Amino acid sequence: MLDKKNKSFSSIGIVLGETNIDQYNFCLKNFKAKKGDIVTTDTKIPNDEGEIITVKVWGKIMSINRSNMFFPNEAAQELTNEDIDIRNTILPMTKDELICRVQILGYTHINDKEKLKLKTLNYPVNPAASVNYPSSNEVQKLLASDLGSKHPMYVGNLTARKDVDIFVDTDNMVSRHILITGMSGSGKTVMVRRAVSELMKKQYPILIIDIHGDYLGFVSKAKKYFPDNQVKLFYPNLTVSSGDKEIIYTLIEKLGKSLTEPQNDFLNSMLGKVEYESGTLCNYIKKLIKYSEACTDDRNAKKNGTSFNHVKAATMYVVTRSLKHVLKRLNNMEQTNLRHRNNLPHLKFDELPDSSSEPEKIICKSQLSILYLKGYETLPAGAIVSILMDTLFKHRAENTGEIPPFMTVIEEAHNFIPSRAEDKDGIPSVDTVRKVITEGRKFGTGLMLVSQRPYRLDETIVSQCNSHVIFRVKNERDQRFIKNILENFDNDDAKQLPNLGNGQGVISGQIVNFSLPVQIKFDEHLINDDLGDENFIDVVHQWDDKEIVKQRKKFSKEFEKISSSDMRRPN
Ligand SMILES: Nc1ncnc2c1ncn2[C@@H]1O[C@H](COP(=O)(O)OP(=O)(O)OP(=O)(O)O)[C@@H](O)[C@H]1O
Numbered sequence: 001m002l003d004k005k006n007k008s009f010s011s012i013g014i015v016l017g018e019t020n021i022d023q024y025n026f027c028l029k030n031f032k033a034k035k036g037d038i039v040t041t042d043t044k045i046p047n048d049e050g051e052i053i054t055v056k057v058w059g060k061i062m063s064i065n066r067s068n069m070f071f072p073n074e075a076a077q078e079l080t081n082e083d084i085d086i087r088n089t090i091l092p093m094t095k096d097e098l099i100c101r102v103q104i105l106g107y108t109h110i111n112d113k114e115k116l117k118l119k120t121l122n123y124p125v126n127p128a129a130s131v132n133y134p135s136s137n138e139v140q141k142l143l144a145s146d147l148g149s150k151h152p153m154y155v156g157n158l159t160a161r162k163d164v165d166i167f168v169d170t171d172n173m174v175s176r177h178i179l180i181t182g183m184s185g186s187g188k189t190v191m192v193r194r195a196v197s198e199l200m201k202k203q204y205p206i207l208i209i210d211i212h213g214d215y216l217g218f219v220s221k222a223k224k225y226f227p228d229n230q231v232k233l234f235y236p237n238l239t240v241s242s243g244d245k246e247i248i249y250t251l252i253e254k255l256g257k258s259l260t261e262p263q264n265d266f267l268n269s270m271l272g273k274v275e276y277e278s279g280t281l282c283n284y285i286k287k288l289i290k291y292s293e294a295c296t297d298d299r300n301a302k303k304n305g306t307s308f309n310h311v312k313a314a315t316m317y318v319v320t321r322s323l324k325h326v327l328k329r330l331n332n333m334e335q336t337n338l339r340h341r342n343n344l345p346h347l348k349f350d351e352l353p354d355s356s357s358e359p360e361k362i363i364c365k366s367q368l369s370i371l372y373l374k375g376y377e378t379l380p381a382g383a384i385v386s387i388l389m390d391t392l393f394k395h396r397a398e399n400t401g402e403i404p405p406f407m408t409v410i411e412e413a414h415n416f417i418p419s420r421a422e423d424k425d426g427i428p429s430v431d432t433v434r435k436v437i438t439e440g441r442k443f444g445t446g447l448m449l450v451s452q453r454p455y456r457l458d459e460t461i462v463s464q465c466n467s468h469v470i471f472r473v474k475n476e477r478d479q480r481f482i483k484n485i486l487e488n489f490d491n492d493d494a495k496q497l498p499n500l501g502n503g504q505g506v507i508s509g510q511i512v513n514f515s516l517p518v519q520i521k522f523d524e525h526l527i528n529d530d531l532g533d534e535n536f537i538d539v540v541h542q543w544d545d546k547e548i549v550k551q552r553k554k555f556s557k558e559f560e561k562i563s564s565s566d567m568r569r570p571n
């Protein structure tokens with residue numbers, strides 16, 4: 001678009017009369033720049049020693065207004081009413097005035113040729129100065145040297161300039177926390193896959209909490225694309241320890257029938273009496289059921305001497321029924337998860353190892369661990385994630401030396417860390433993630449949170465995310481939320497959010513140094529071929545009923561025949 005061949009900078013406009021240290025306006029030559037472009041202007045400023053030096057001020061075009069004062073509304077009205085083509089009049093079509101608003105990013109010294117480190121501007125730019133369009137090379141140099149990253153990670157290109165690569169700082173990505181948000185289909189998972197694949201190349205251990213199976217593509221592609229990494233696929237097993245009594249109680253209370261106060265008291269006392277050895281939660285609930293039934297029998301037999309003389313048999317009965325209900329629901333979820341796994345016979349799933357005694361099986365150098373939670377309801381899924389993250393965090397915090405630093409990706413994060421207004425069920429993962437996110441920086445337990453609905457996330461947790469990638473957002477509430485969490489994100493930027501294409505977003509925070517419009521690189525080879533495209537039409541085309549369904553249909557057809565041949569009429 002511009003003369004990029006020889007010139008590092010080409011003039012595209014003139015700074016208008018009124019400037020300040022944060023922004024300036026300039027008059028743009030037709031078609032010479034777009035919104036989001038990076039521009040420069042040279043200006044004189046006093047330095048700390050009182051000398052006057054010439055510096056290059058870098059800025060980003062935030063908005064462009066276009067007007068033609070020779071074409072007033074009255075003229076448009078006349079042309080419309082009289083059906084006249086403007087080309088048949090003397091009205092000028094080339095007198096447009098283009099005014100750009102530029103947000104100042106900082107300045108570099110005019111003599112800096114290689115290392116372009118941005119400094120904060122403390123003197124306004126020169127009115128009437130020339131505004132220049134830097135070559136892609138110059139922009140690239142600025143982005144790379146200003147980031148000054150020891151471990152830069154390539155994520156994509158500047159949206160407005162395809163030839164400028166964008167890198168983010170991996171050290172900040174894994175030690176701090178990052179929030180990736182945008183509506184469904186906007187490109188979040190594609191971005192996470194990009195980040196995960198780059199971290200895998202650096203042998204960094206990663207744990208992904210995957211509800212939909214979006215990351216299973218890594219398993220089948222591991223041999224070809226990640227020969228030096230291990231990819232492990234786990235299914236959950238709801239094992240709790242005696243220390244997790246609170247979680248057990250919440251699960252039973254929330255998954256079961258609603259209990260009255262005396263019924264809850266009985267449940268609580270049982271939890272105190274029935275020892276938790278080890279094993280699955282289901283086994284423990286079975287033990288509780290047995291115990292509760294024994295108590296009911298004793299009560300019915302009017303045996304004295306038990307500790308529950310004051311509890312009515314009916315109360316015990318209701319609690320037993322509720323426990324059976326919880327057991328049934330948990331078994332159902334396990335079965336649903338198993339059915340989903342059975343649909344993927346070429347993938348090897350292992351039961352999630354005990355995170356407290358064998359954490360190294362989940363987190364170790366060069367390993368990507370995917371916890372496949374498909375089929376689990378929010379509450380038990382939250383309990384599983386809470387127990388897992390809490391134990392892994394403890395290993396890091398207590399410096400047991402058993403696991404290295406690692407990063408956790410939580411997809412559909414609003415399920416695990418809902419905001420206070422949403423969290424009616426007291427999902428156990430909220431507290432754990434709050435702890436990990438507030439203290440994680442010291443222990444190398446970075447989080448990458450992914451959600452379609454940022455305003456539904458826990459406020460404390462979101463405020464601890466110091467890097468953001470925002471993709472297309474249409475919902476106004478989400479847009480408002482984003483404006484609040486991003487510095488320098490104004491109404492104009494928010495208005496752009498609904499129009500972003502797939503994989504286009506804004507990247508900001510500590511992983512970059514100033515917010516950048518980005519087109520994320522699409523690694524097509526990493527999509528999951530099994531579930532990637534939800535091609536339901538083909539699924540129906542190849543559908544064959546299960547044997548049991550066939551038999552039921554056959555039976556109901558025969559039954560229809562019999563009942564229609566029965567011509568007796570009721571009286
Ligand atoms: N960077 C990109 N470049 C090109 N196409 C992209 C890019 N990112 C996403 N897409 C397209 O959009 C589709 C959906 O992307 P993705 O699965 O990342 O959405 P998502 O934001 O995770 O949605 P959901 O919230 O429903 O999970 C991709 O399959 C791909 O076709």
Ligand SMILES: [Mg+2]
Pocket residue numbers: 188189190214
């Ligand atoms: Mg997704």
